[in-house]
Amino acid sequence: MTNTQWETLSNQAVAMAGLVYFLALLVHLAEWAALRQPAGERELVAAGESGPGLETVAAQPPRPPSERVAFLGRLGFLLTCVAGAVHFVALLGRGMAADPNRVPWGNMYEFTVSGTFVVTLLYVVLHKRFGLAWMGPLVVGFVLTVLMVAVIWLHDEVAPLTEALNSPWLVIHVVSAVIATGTFTLGGIASIMYLVRQRAERRAADAERDLSGWIARVPELPALDRLAYRVHAFAFPVWTFAVLITGPIWAHEAWSRYWNWDPKEVWAFITWVVYAGYLHARATAGWKGRKAAMLALVGLATLWFNFIGINYFSTTSQHSYAAERVVDEPTAPVALATLW
Amino acid sequence: MSSPDARQEPRPDARARRPGELNARELARWVWRQISSMRTALMLLLMLALAAIPGSVIPQQGVDSLAVTRWKDQHPKLTPLYERLDLFSVYSSPWFSAIYLLLTLSLVGCIVPRVFVYARALRAQPPAAPRNLSRMPVHAAYRTELTPDDVLEQARKVLGRRHRLRVAADGDDAVAAERGYLREAGNLVFHLSVLIVLAGFAVGGLWGYQGGVILVEGSTFSNNLTQYDDFKPGGLFTPQQMKDFRFNVEDFRVDWLKEGPRAGQARKFEADLSYREGESDAKDYTLRVNHPLNVDGTEVFLIGHGYAPVITVRDGKGDVVATGPTVFLPQDATFLSFGVVKAPAAKPGQIGLEGLFYPTFEMVDGDPVTVFGDDLFPTLSMLAFTGDIGLDDGQSQSVYVLDKSEATQVKGEDGKPFRLDLQVGDTVELPDGLGSVTFERVDPWIRVQISQTPGKGVALIGVILALIGLCASLFLRPRRVWVRAVAVAAGPGDTMEGVGGTRVEVAVLDRSGNGEMDEVLATLLAQLQEVRT
Ligand code: HEM
Numbered sequence: 001m002t003n004t005q006w007e008t009l010s011n012q013a014v015a016m017a018g019l020v021y022f023l024a025l026l027v028h029l030a031e032w033a034a035l036r037q038p039a040g041e042r043e044l045v046a047a048g049e050s051g052p053g054l055e056t057v058a059a060q061p062p063r064p065p066s067e068r069v070a071f072l073g074r075l076g077f078l079l080t081c082v083a084g085a086v087h088f089v090a091l092l093g094r095g096m097a098a099d100p101n102r103v104p105w106g107n108m109y110e111f112t113v114s115g116t117f118v119v120t121l122l123y124v125v126l127h128k129r130f131g132l133a134w135m136g137p138l139v140v141g142f143v144l145t146v147l148m149v150a151v152i153w154l155h156d157e158v159a160p161l162t163e164a165l166n167s168p169w170l171v172i173h174v175v176s177a178v179i180a181t182g183t184f185t186l187g188g189i190a191s192i193m194y195l196v197r198q199r200a201e202r203r204a205a206d207a208e209r210d211l212s213g214w215i216a217r218v219p220e221l222p223a224l225d226r227l228a229y230r231v232h233a234f235a236f237p238v239w240t241f242a243v244l245i246t247g248p249i250w251a252h253e254a255w256s257r258y259w260n261w262d263p264k265e266v267w268a269f270i271t272w273v274v275y276a277g278y279l280h281a282r283a284t285a286g287w288k289g290r291k292a293a294m295l296a297l298v299g300l301a302t303l304w305f306n307f308i309g310i311n312y313f314s315t316t317s318q319h320s321y322a323a324e325r326v327v328d329e330p331t332a333p334v335a336l337a338t339l340w
Numbered sequence: 341m342s343s344p345d346a347r348q349e350p351r352p353d354a355r356a357r358r359p360g361e362l363n364a365r366e367l368a369r370w371v372w373r374q375i376s377s378m379r380t381a382l383m384l385l386l387m388l389a390l391a392a393i394p395g396s397v398i399p400q401q402g403v404d405s406l407a408v409t410r411w412k413d414q415h416p417k418l419t420p421l422y423e424r425l426d427l428f429s430v431y432s433s434p435w436f437s438a439i440y441l442l443l444t445l446s447l448v449g450c451i452v453p454r455v456f457v458y459a460r461a462l463r464a465q466p467p468a469a470p471r472n473l474s475r476m477p478v479h480a481a482y483r484t485e486l487t488p489d490d491v492l493e494q495a496r497k498v499l500g501r502r503h504r505l506r507v508a509a510d511g512d513d514a515v516a517a518e519r520g521y522l523r524e525a526g527n528l529v530f531h532l533s534v535l536i537v538l539a540g541f542a543v544g545g546l547w548g549y550q551g552g553v554i555l556v557e558g559s560t561f562s563n564n565l566t567q568y569d570d571f572k573p574g575g576l577f578t579p580q581q582m583k584d585f586r587f588n589v590e591d592f593r594v595d596w597l598k599e600g601p602r603a604g605q606a607r608k609f610e611a612d613l614s615y616r617e618g619e620s621d622a623k624d625y626t627l628r629v630n631h632p633l634n635v636d637g638t639e640v641f642l643i644g645h646g647y648a649p650v651i652t653v654r655d656g657k658g659d660v661v662a663t664g665p666t667v668f669l670p671q672d673a674t675f676l677s678f679g680v681v682k683a684p685a686a687k688p689g690q691i692g693l694e695g696l697f698y699p700t701f702e703m704v705d706g707d708p709v710t711v712f713g714d715d716l717f718p719t720l721s722m723l724a725f726t727g728d729i730g731l732d733d734g735q736s737q738s739v740y741v742l743d744k745s746e747a748t749q750v751k752g753e754d755g756k757p758f759r760l761d762l763q764v765g766d767t768v769e770l771p772d773g774l775g776s777v778t779f780e781r782v783d784p785w786i787r788v789q790i791s792q793t794p795g796k797g798v799a800l801i802g803v804i805l806a807l808i809g810l811c812a813s814l815f816l817r818p819r820r821v822w823v824r825a826v827a828v829a830a831g832p833g834d835t836m837e838g839v840g841g842t843r844v845e846v847a848v849l850d851r852s853g854n855g856e857m858d859e860v861l862a863t864l865l866a867q868l869q870e871v872r873t
Pocket of ligand 1: 283
């Protein structure tokens with residue numbers, strides 16, 4: 001296959017993956033809708049009966065889902081797997097289309113497509129182990145949205161890497177950054193659901209009724225909290241490796257300074273500090289649960305801001321994927337137009 | 341902060357509330373306890389994150405001093421305020437330093453006592469089984485026909501593989517075990533490593549230096565202060581640190597992409613250097629982006645390139661008053677470049693030239709542009725000045741700027757500014773018998789950064805240790821396990837066969853707060869009961 005064909009394949013695969021994600025989303029939404037229908041006979045939810053520390057992540061759902069709901073859930077998961085596979089083909093196509101062949105994360109578009117793929121992959125891989133079925137619509141919705149943003153605003157043709165990116169550290173540094181980003185995102189979804197469920201529980205308690213609908217399928221608060229912690233605890237060392245070890249090593253080779261307080265570095269550091277704060281918060285009385293979850297979301301916000309926002313705020317970042325720095329100072333202090 | 345706590349109350353309040361209760365020593369203790377509390381650490385971490393933000397939005401002196409100058413020009417009103425708040429050098433400002441120094445203090449206050457606690461815990465035995473195991477959050481009980489001694493022996497065997505066991509004493513009816521001691525060790529290593537990284541970072545800041553210099557192909561650089569264009573030493577830098585070496589830029593090559601979406605982008609910058617360390621023999625090195633040259637701990641990086649047209653200026657009497665490669669600075673990615681030539685010794689009048697260099701010149705819609713960064717059709721277009729070009733008063737001047745305040749512009753016969761447009765090999769006569777200008781050829785130049793970064797190895801070891809400690813701290817799940825076996829007499833309605841039997845109670849205590857103890861308990865029960873089948 002020629003490079004152009006690979007690139008076309010990649011573009012088609014992204015569109016195809018988007019379509020299948022969309023179908024998966026529809027199926028999951030149908031699943032949720034089915035859950036919302038008033039149950040024929042309502043059993044008492046055994047809330048508070050299990051002693052603390054006894055519930056496990058998989059200790060769901062409170063009442064067995066109907067045949068239809070279970071079927072829709074399985075179908076949605078299957079479609080997500082298919083979409084993930086097509087998504088992978090899109091990445092492969094990007095890498096093969098470049099000359100010389102390379103890893104598919106040389107610009108923002110490719111980084112975004114890779115990052116969303118990691119989210120899907122982790123979801124699929126951890127689905128069973130952590131009982132993530134309830135997360136399906138959220139993950140698929142998120143991936144679909146971000147993919148759409150990437151296609152519409154970030155799309156860029158396949159091109160050779162700029163010289164500074166042309167290094168083995170690109171593979172190590174960016175792979176770890178992508179994995180950490182995907183994982184933090186997944187953890188963030190768990191933290192969001194913690195807050196949502198807590199609110200729903202409070203409302204249900206106020207109205208003196210049981211939790212119903214899809215929110216009742218989300219694991220209980222302690223389990224959600226623990227899930228969020230575990231996912232974050234996995235992502236944090238990976239992020240440390242990406243931004244505090246491989247990043248500085250590479251920066252040292254490319255720009256002569258391992259840490260230069262460049263805006264991209266600053267925000268990576270902020271993200272790191274906020275997540276360190278999250279881990280501390282979980283061990284601090286009065287910060288467990290709700291406040292810790294909110295800190296995790298602040299961390300997620302800084303993470304994504306760094307990835308997308310900082311490029312628009314700051315012109316001085318050496319990490320800009322778009323333009324190569326031609327030369328450092330000094331630059332001529334003259335308005336060129338005066339000459340002509 | 342929605343939960344104000346006592347820690348944040350200022351001292352006078354505390355006094356007012358409990359008059360005479362705090363003497364100086366208690367107060368010191370109290371302050372120390374607050375500083376080293378987990379809550380303070382959390383606050384300081386969040387403050388550090390907040391404090392880092394301004395430096396990413398406002399241009400920083402150490403990162404991009406040109407952007408700082410530009411910003412100051414655009415915001416004359418805000419500039420004094422920003423300067424007072426150190427907003428152009430956030431990361432070396434007193435307030436930023438204060439936060440991380442407090443954090444460091446808090447870290448020491450927190451970690452050092454815990455090191456001792458940990459050392460004691462390492463020597464201690466796992467605590468004996470609590471009287472009532474069914475009070476533990478995760479527990480189970482079952483009956484077996486084995487004797488209590490057999491059960492306990494089996495428990496010791498099963499647990500002994502991965503746990504530390506409490507030494508058995510006479511009359512014990514239970515086994516106590518504990519594991520995961522390394523978690524706390526990992527946590528301590530992680531926090532102490534943060535200090536190592538800070539130390540390495542500080543050493544680099546104090547004794548390191550970075551200098552930059554532009555070198556035209558064919559020129560030689562020897563490593564002493566006078567040869568640098570710009571030089572940023574650390575606070576405790578001394579010139580004796582500088583290593584004795586020199587190198588020559590033999591050749592510089594760029595690979596220009598001629599097609600594809602990134603046509604016009606340059607790749608594969610390569611500079612052939614020949615270098616000598618002290619008096620040793622010359623060695624060759626191909627300097628490339630991402631591949632610095634390391635000479636005895638000093639590193640040389642290739643960080644930019646450009647063009648130096650070779651321009652010869654003759655004065656009115658025909659004498660050569662300026663010649664050689666003149667460094668022109670690229671203005672953008674097309675390598676349209678700006679430069680200045682000064683000939684103060686020219687007679688009858690001084691000559692100054694400033695203008696643009698087009699690597700691949702073309703007229704597009706009546707505008708001159710460069711269509712490519714490669715020098716395929718190099719063209720110079722310059723304006724000339726005469727009179728006092730400002731080199732007489734002996735003040736040092738940038739070679740990239742022409743001081744036109746006292747100079748007059750050279751005009752053509754039509755009264756318009758005289759413009760010299762030159763291709764390689766061209767010579768243009770200046771009006772009024774001032775002289776002539778010849779464009780001989782174009783040489784490339786490279787910009788190199790030369791730096792010493794002491795402490796970088798320390799910092800690297802620090803972060804790697806921190807990562808290892810972190811993983812231990814996050815992934816090990818310390819816990820305590822107790823197994824109690826008590827003989828029971830068979831009661832009425834008992835389903836167990838035979839007389840008596842043993843009641844076994846098992847309890848697991850999670851010490852990290854994040855483990856899945858039910859799974860642990862289930863596995864343990866299976867292992868204990870294995871022997872029955
Ligand atoms: C430089 C600043 C600091 C950073 C980057 C940092 C980072 C971290 C991280 C990432 C963890 C998670 C590892 C784990 O859960 O075991 C942690 C845990 C911990 N940190 Fe820090 N820390 C800092 C300062 C401090 C200070 C000043 C204290 C003392 C007040 C402290 C006390 C603790 C404790 C007790 C834990 C264990 C929490 C637990 O049991 O889960 N840290 N820290």
